[in-house]
Amino acid sequence: GDKWTGFLESIKKNGKEWKAWYDSEFPEQQKIPCGYEEKLSKFQVLLLMRVIRPDRVINSIKNFIIDKMANDYYVKSPPINFEKIYQSSTNKTPIVFILSPGADPFSDVQKLVETVGLGMNKFKFLALGEGMGELAKQYIEGGSLRGHWVMLQNCHLLTKWLKTLETIYENLTKQDKAFRLWLTTAPTDKFPLGILQKSLKVVTEPPDGLGQNIKQTYSKLSDDVFTGCSKEEFKPMLYVLSFFHAVIQERKKFGKIGWNVNYDFNASDYLISQQLISMYLNKAEEVADEDLPWDTLRYLIGEAMYGGRVTDDHDRRVLMTYLHEYLGDFIFDNNQKFFFSKTGSDYLIPGEETFEQTLEFIDHIPLFTAPGVFGLHSNAEIQYFTSAAKELWIDIMSMQTSEGGGEGGIVKEDIINQIADEIQQKTLPELFDEYNIRKSFNIPSPTQIVLLQELERFNILINVMSKTIQDLKRALRGEIGMSQDLDNLGNSFFNGFLPSIWAKLAPQTQKNLVNWISHFERRFKQYRDWIDKEEPKVIWLSGLHIPESYLTALIQTTCRSKGWALDKSTMYTNVTKHFDAGEITKRLDQGTYVQGLYLEGSRWNPDDDCLDIQKPKELVTEMPLIQIIPVEANKLKLRGTIKTPVYITQARRNAMGAGLVFEADLKTKRHVSHWVLQGVAMMLNTD
DSSP states (O other), rough: GGGTTTTHHHHHTHHHHHHHHHHHHHHHHHHHHHHTHHHHHHHHHHHHHHHOOOOOGGHHHHHHHHHHSSSSSGGOOOOHHHHHHHHHOOTSSSEEEOOTTTOHHHHHHHHHHHHTTGGGGGGEEEEOOOHHHHHHHHHHHHHHHHEEEEEOOOOOGGGGGGGHHHHHHHHSSSSSOOOEEEEEEOOOTTOOHHHHSEEEEEEEEOOHHHHHHHHHHTTSSOOOTTOOOSSTTTTHHHHHHHHHHHHHHGGGGGGTTTTTTTTOOOHHHHHHHHHHHHHHHHHHHTTOSSSSSSSHHHHIIIITTTTGGOHHHHHHHHHHHHHHHSSSSGGOOSSSSOEEOSSSSSSEOOOOHHHHHHHHHTSSSSOOOGGGGGGGOHHHHHHHHHHHHHHHHHHHTTTOOOOOOOOOOOOOOHHHHHHHHIIIIIIIOOOOOOOHHHHHTSSSSHHHHHHHHHHHHHHHHHHHHHHHHHHHHHHHSSOOOOOOOOOOHHHHHTTTTOOOOHHHTTTOOOHHHHHHHHHHHHHHHHHHHHHHHHHHHHGGGGGSHHHHHHHHHHHHHHHHHOOOOOOGEEEEEESOOOOOGGOOOOOSSSSSSEEEEEEEEEEEEEETTOOOOOOOTTTTTEOOOOOEEEEEGGGGGOOOOOEEEESSSSSSOTTSTEEEEEEEEOOSSOOHHHHHHOOOOOEEOOO
């Protein structure tokens, strides 16, 4: 409209003003340059932010809601009032807690039992898991007659039994008025609709912010716990544990750069760790031992209590790094004061004596916690907000209806047809002749076997793409029925997403349809050149369906030529000065050059030949070519390097362990712990 007239000219003429606004940490709180603050409506400001700083859209939307609703009630998580929940419930309405990671209402329900005077003997609770269905049934049926409170935790872990739960609940005839059924579940589409419709639904969220998290932890402690150990080190160590607990909870907000897997660290981990500290300090006092068992405490807290939940080795490394940074004699050093962090504010251990004074100290912790407090770069926050904004776009787009626009608008079916034609005519290649390629190899080498396996998978993908496009076009013409799969394919084309039916047969990816098609075409070219010319001197690992199989084949080839034992061989990496694959004219005698690796959480300094701190807003940078060289494990001696995980995508590794390809050795002049907490990793693909 008229408001946007001259907008581009304004940016060209007033580049410095616009650049300063773009570079500001919180542009949504700054005045938009050149009078556009007054010109644009609040919604148009959102559109501007969407284009220029997508990472700030979530906060801009909050501002928009606050402005429209005239208060901030709708953008804040209200504190849960358990007494109010109880008063709103009856014996015929189950109370369902929909949990977010780190939230656990169990201890609050326990307190409520005491508050209403029910008595702990009438409170039955059970963590659901395999084989627990029958016991849960007994608790519910017995509890409804006797007026007990029954709490079933983690319903999402026994989804197949939930239908039975619905039947049990419907068949309860005689119910005591005091009976209450409490259920906790992570979000799941398997939860019975019948129970949800009858129930009181409560969404629980962990406290927002480091200070709030520490305060909630302390609110669950009593003065007796605080004074329960006479050793002077206890109170500082209790605060250190609370700070550690808050940090590992808050780190989740940074997505995959924070933790590969979303762990449910909760109050029980904290309370048992606190009891361990108290026990070991009391024991040290009894035997008059001045040296505290730091290694034992770090092991029990990091490997057993909190670490018992951690399934990923690189996440465990992060967890243990925090404990090495926070637990040791150095926290009591009078000559050099200990700080958790100095980013934005001085985060230190309070010297307060009483419980109330410590709570007052916690109240003064800044509301906003900079990423640096967690050991992360400020770019990590941009990454988190950008990912959240992308999820928002996907959700909005998935809600689009199939109706076309008004007069002169393009009908959805026409767009789908156009995209289908384009992919069919320009992208889909002929199938590879696997039989003759296999024959031409005579006795295939390990890497040629990998190529044959790759071609087999690629041919399957081509076949499915070709058939589904043909069927979709026929369905659009009305020649065949539109199945659910074909409807999903059409919607994916329209919204620019990669169809799930294709994604299942392709390497793991986060790319949209356009970028994936480019990736698909480049994969075909690498395979074609490998067959027609030679095995690539510089391999593009992202173009392989199972890249780790190629690396294993390289080790096998070297072991055969050198006579090494395969199980005692490994590989190491060396970063070169080259960025262009065309500069490599000679193949490595053993191993290979790799192109197309991206670094996240750090950048590569080619002058110093080592890891360096990221530049602002440069979230991911491309690495120079890397040599991967097989070696006998007992001869590998590396110093001044960090084992850096290499993942397929920025989604890193999932709870099932899928996504990790190998570990690279990257040189560093800084201590390894710095990069561990920064979440440094490499990936084969960006989105």
